[in-house]
Amino acid sequence: MVKVTVDGIVVDVPNGSSALQACEAAGKEIPRFCFHERLSVAGNCRMCLVQVVRAPKPVASCGFPVAEGMEILTDTEIVRKARRAVMEFLLINHPLDCPICDQGGECDLQDQAFGYGADHSRYQEAKRAVKDKYLGPLVKTVMTRCIQCTRCIRFATEIAGVPELGAVSRGENMEVTNYVEKALTSELSGNLIDICPVGALTSKPYAFTARPWELKRTDSIDVSDAVGTNISLHVRGSAVLRAVPRVNDAVNEEWLADKGRFSVDGLKHRRLDRPWVRVHGKLQAVSWQDAFVAIGRRLDGVPGDRIGAIAGDLCDAESMLALKDLMTALGSPNIDCRQDGADYDLSHRAYYTFGTTIAGIEDADALLIVGSIPRQEAPVLNARIRKRFLAAGRGGFPIGLIGAPTADPTYKAELLGEGPEVLAALRDGMHPFAEVLKAAKKPMIIVGHGALTRPDARAILASAWALAAETGAIGAGWNGFNVLHRAASRVAGLDMGLVPGKGGRSAAGMMSGGVDVLWLLGADEFHTAQIGPDTFVIYQGHHGDAAAARADVILPGATYAEKSGTYVNTEGRVQRSFRAVMPPGEAREDWRILRAFSEVVGHTLPYDTVEMLRERLATVNPVFRVIGGLDAVDASALPGPTGGGAVSSAPFRPVFDDYYQTDPICRASPTMGECSRIYVHPRTVAAE
Amino acid sequence: MSAHSPIDQIEQPASFAFDAESEEQIAAILAKYPPERKASGTLPLLYVVQKQMSRQTGSAWVPRVAMDEIARRLEVAPIRVYEVATFYLMFNTRPIGRYHLQVCTTTSCWLRGSDDVVAACKKATGISGFGQSSADGLFTLTEVECLGACANAPILQVDDDFYEDLDGPRTIELIEALRRGERPTPGPTIDRMNSAPEGGRRTLTDSPAKQG
Numbered sequence: 067m068v069k070v071t072v073d074g075i076v077v078d079v080p081n082g083s084s085a086l087q088a089c090e091a092a093g094k095e096i097p098r099f100c101f102h103e104r105l106s107v108a109g110n111c112r113m114c115l116v117q118v119v120r121a122p123k124p125v126a127s128c129g130f131p132v133a134e135g136m137e138i139l140t141d142t143e144i145v146r147k148a149r150r151a152v153m154e155f156l157l158i159n160h161p162l163d164c165p166i167c168d169q170g171g172e173c174d175l176q177d178q179a180f181g182y183g184a185d186h187s188r189y190q191e192a193k194r195a196v197k198d199k200y201l202g203p204l205v206k207t208v209m210t211r212c213i214q215c216t217r218c219i220r221f222a223t224e225i226a227g228v229p230e231l232g233a234v235s236r237g238e239n240m241e242v243t244n245y246v247e248k249a250l251t252s253e254l255s256g257n258l259i260d261i262c263p264v265g266a267l268t269s270k271p272y273a274f275t276a277r278p279w280e281l282k283r284t285d286s287i288d289v290s291d292a293v294g295t296n297i298s299l300h301v302r303g304s305a306v307l308r309a310v311p312r313v314n315d316a317v318n319e320e321w322l323a324d325k326g327r328f329s330v331d332g333l334k335h336r337r338l339d340r341p342w343v344r345v346h347g348k349l350q351a352v353s354w355q356d357a358f359v360a361i362g363r364r365l366d367g368v369p370g371d372r373i374g375a376i377a378g379d380l381c382d383a384e385s386m387l388a389l390k391d392l393m394t395a396l397g398s399p400n401i402d403c404r405q406d407g408a409d410y411d412l413s414h415r416a417y418y419t420f421g422t423t424i425a426g427i428e429d430a431d432a433l434l435i436v437g438s439i440p441r442q443e444a445p446v447l448n449a450r451i452r453k454r455f456l457a458a459g460r461g462g463f464p465i466g467l468i469g470a471p472t473a474d475p476t477y478k479a480e481l482l483g484e485g486p487e488v489l490a491a492l493r494d495g496m497h498p499f500a501e502v503l504k505a506a507k508k509p510m511i512i513v514g515h516g517a518l519t520r521p522d523a524r525a526i527l528a529s530a531w532a533l534a535a536e537t538g539a540i541g542a543g544w545n546g547f548n549v550l551h552r553a554a555s556r557v558a559g560l561d562m563g564l565v566p567g568k569g570g571r572s573a574a575g576m577m578s579g580g581v582d583v584l585w586l587l588g589a590d591e592f593h594t595a596q597i598g599p600d601t602f603v604i605y606q607g608h609h610g611d612a613a614a615a616r617a618d619v620i621l622p623g624a625t626y627a628e629k630s631g632t633y634v635n636t637e638g639r640v641q642r643s644f645r646a647v648m649p650p651g652e653a654r655e656d657w658r659i660l661r662a663f664s665e666v667v668g669h670t671l672p673y674d675t676v677e678m679l680r681e682r683l684a685t686v687n688p689v690f691r692v693i694g695g696l697d698a699v700d701a702s703a704l705p706g707p708t709g710g711g712a713v714s715s716a717p718f719r720p721v722f723d724d725y726y727q728t729d730p731i732c733r734a735s736p737t738m739g740e741c742s743r744i745y746v747h748p749r750t751v752a753a754e
Numbered sequence: 755m756s757a758h759s760p761i762d763q764i765e766q767p768a769s770f771a772f773d774a775e776s777e778e779q780i781a782a783i784l785a786k787y788p789p790e791r792k793a794s795g796t797l798p799l800l801y802v803v804q805k806q807m808s809r810q811t812g813s814a815w816v817p818r819v820a821m822d823e824i825a826r827r828l829e830v831a832p833i834r835v836y837e838v839a840t841f842y843l844m845f846n847t848r849p850i851g852r853y854h855l856q857v858c859t860t861t862s863c864w865l866r867g868s869d870d871v872v873a874a875c876k877k878a879t880g881i882s883g884f885g886q887s888s889a890d891g892l893f894t895l896t897e898v899e900c901l902g903a904c905a906n907a908p909i910l911q912v913d914d915d916f917y918e919d920l921d922g923p924r925t926i927e928l929i930e931a932l933r934r935g936e937r938p939t940p941g942p943t944i945d946r947m948n949s950a951p952e953g954g955r956r957t958l959t960d961s962p963a964k965q966g
């Protein structure tokens with residue numbers, strides 16, 4: 067620790083801190099553009115000038131290391147003058163087009179010009195103008211506004227791991243660009259919009275939509291993957307206009323994946339906004355009462371074991387529990403939250419969660435990824451792996467991959483093989499990477515759904531655990547065993563036991579004629595042709611996707627933005643979102659629909675309010691009581707997941723091949739559709 | 755105006771491969787750096803490309819595919835090579851004429867008559883302004899900053915050679931010679947050696963021994 071005085075306030079800061087950090091520790095706000103605490107220090111904007119006693123001139127505090135006894139002054143005439151001068155220079159070439167700029171109202175330059183800008187310009191010459199750049203369908207550029215802070219270049223290079231942005235030419239002609247006019251190839255590109263301190267990089271889909279002061283902000287959770295990214299939904303009237311990340315260092319730091327950010331326009335397309343019942347093969351709009359009666363009639367006389375329910379990937383814990391309770395009341399053991407056919411050992415939470423925790427990745431010193439492509443399945447988590455990779459330096463964080471070879475994972479990784487036989491080779495010590503894992507003090511293994519959605523999932527899971535145990539990945543104080551989920555609802559479903567009961571059928575069993583009545587709660591990720599032709603299908607959900615088209619009764623539900631819900635991320639962290647807007651038309655919150663229906667069939671669910679339902683959640687599994695936090699699990703004494711059976715030699719397949727089209731919301735989103743056309747199916751674009 | 759036009763406005767070759775001569779140079783260059791620091795080879799390799807393009811096409815420039823090839827060789831992101839190539843004005847990121855006429859117009863040269871040299875270049879080539887090429891594709895005229903040869907101002911650099919102490923007529927003569935395919939000896943175009951006085955030495959003409 068170093069003792070530093072800032073404006074007379076004495077603070078202790080860690081060795082190697084910058085003067086800027088010391089000032090912040092003393093509660094002094096330092097204006098800045100290029101400095102960002104999650105990026106390397108560039109020190110090129112000079113806005114952060116402060117005075118250091120006995121230094122001959124003002125210093126850029128962001129890059130100036132503190133020394134014992136240093137005295138910093140942040141509010142002297144010299145400092146003020148220096149900052150005013152820097153601001154004057156920055157504004158020389160800035161277009162000052164705030165009235166037509168989307169950053170207006172949330173612009174660092176605007177805010178700081180308010181503090182340090184002059185009321186007129188002494189600059190008489192022509193301003194430079196810079197041609198806008200094409201960076202793809204998500205990020206809009208107005209490059210004349212760029213103040214060349216290089217944050218975007220550093221973000222792309224360091225965090226996103228796609229070094230595609232740079233500064234070409236020099237001096238007056240310097241331009242920030244990718245030089246090749248190609249779409250950025252990152253699943254994290256939307257963060258450039260947040261990171262750019264001015265209006266040079268803004269959101270393309272959101273262009274000219276709203277001003278920040280018109281927006282109501284609601285805390286929510288991103289459901290497009292199982293990371294549980296903390297987001298804020300920005301709403302005007304009844305429309306969710308954008309999603310932006312909230313800071314949560316344990317989960318997403320301050321990043322948000324593109325799917326979570328840009329699929330919000332899917333919230334208003336293809337919505338189910340009233341109940342429908344199929345009459346003589348045609349769907350007819352009906353009232354809630356009629357829809358319930360139709361279901362009730364069909365259920366009449368159907369034995370419990372001929373009824374089944376499947377919960378989809380975007381469901382909140384509340385509605386899943388209501389579904390489970392309803393099915394139990396109807397006497398049905400056929401419930402499942404694993405529409406992808408995944409298999410887990412539910413005897414201990416450590417067997418199906420991301421035990422290392424996301425933040426814990428930063429402590430690991432070796433990594434093995436089995437049947438997962440984190441870059442696509444959890445981009446924000448992947449950024450954490452890259453962060454660890456960079457921090458560890460050359461060779462400090464060896465990474466092995468077992469699975470389909472894919473495009474750049476954004477870190478150096480060795481492809482060990484494509485199928486489960488590599489796991490066996492690692493356990494036998496036949497594979498050299500086994501030594502790497504053994505030599506590591508805190509190795510971690512990530513098992514993804516490329517491995518868990520196959521018939522031999524349990525055997526693979528067991529052998530991955532065994533490998534972890536044998537290589538010291540599971541011990542006191544370190545849990546290196548991880549299951550990476552991709553469905554936001556999955557862990558909550560597993561936590562409450564939303565899996566077939568005794569003698570119950572799994573999702574696949576229910577579909578292939580195993581039940582007469584099938585209740586789909588937002589379950590869409592399968593071919594509806596799998597459902598038996600005689601099965602009566604109730605689709606409760608928010609989007610008119612494939613499953614709704616197959617349904618006999620449609621009950622319009624709410625999206626994550628339209629209800630307060632509980633979600634459990636891949637780590638097992640329980641988080642809660644709030645309602646940002648009302649569901650459209652006659653659509654209702656899902657647990658209320660189930661509760662109302664239960665009354666119709668005479669099995670009234672014992673909760674009238676969401677609080678009562680949450681109380682029930684906590685009784686089902688106490689983990690639901692702790693919101694936000696996560697207790698460390700000591701896995702060292704666990705025997706490991708059970709699971710024998712033969713292991714097939716088939717290679718692991720990616721869990722999806724189009725990152726932009728994985729759930730009903732993004733399939734309804736025009737922006738995601740365009741991303742899919744540009745990034746995933748580029749040839750069709752060229753042919754147009 | 756930017757010295758580097760937007761990439762999409764230039765016709766780029768479809769591919770680029772180093773020839774044997776370049777490969778030899780690259781091997782010598784990369785031997786200078788530790789393997790994990792081979793990114794340092796960016797600048798010299800850009801020169802290798804420019805020279806090879808000059809040999810092969812008569813136009814010394816660096817196409818983007820060649821920058822990509824350098825990036826691949828040096829295991830850096832292509833944008834890092836684009837940044838370097840566009841930062842230094844010595845690299846031409848668009849095609850130029852066979853002869854690159856680089857006139858210094860900085861203070862010393864300007865005081866010593868660089869305006870005449872510029873005018874002569876334009877007259878002899880038909881080029882109307884800096885950054886342009888002659889209709890026959892032989893010449894490209896570029897304005898450059900101090901070439902570090904002020905004592906012999908004004909200077910016209912043709913490709914890698916300095917022609918010094920120029921005036922209008924001698925510039926025209928030089929360009930005509932180039933047009934004929936000749937390469938006049940670089941250096942002063944007046945009667946002097948290097949930066950020594952015109953007409954021969956004027957001081958220290960006695961030998962020290964005589965003085966003694």
Ligand code: SF4
Binds near residue numbers: 211215262267
């Ligand atoms: S585009 Fe924005 S983030 Fe990038 S250098 Fe310019 S001002 Fe900075």
Ligand code: FES
Binds near residue numbers: 109110111
């Ligand atoms: S914030 Fe310190 S120089 Fe930019």
Ligand code: FES
Binds near residue numbers: 858861900901903
């Ligand atoms: S001014 Fe022309 S060479 Fe220096």
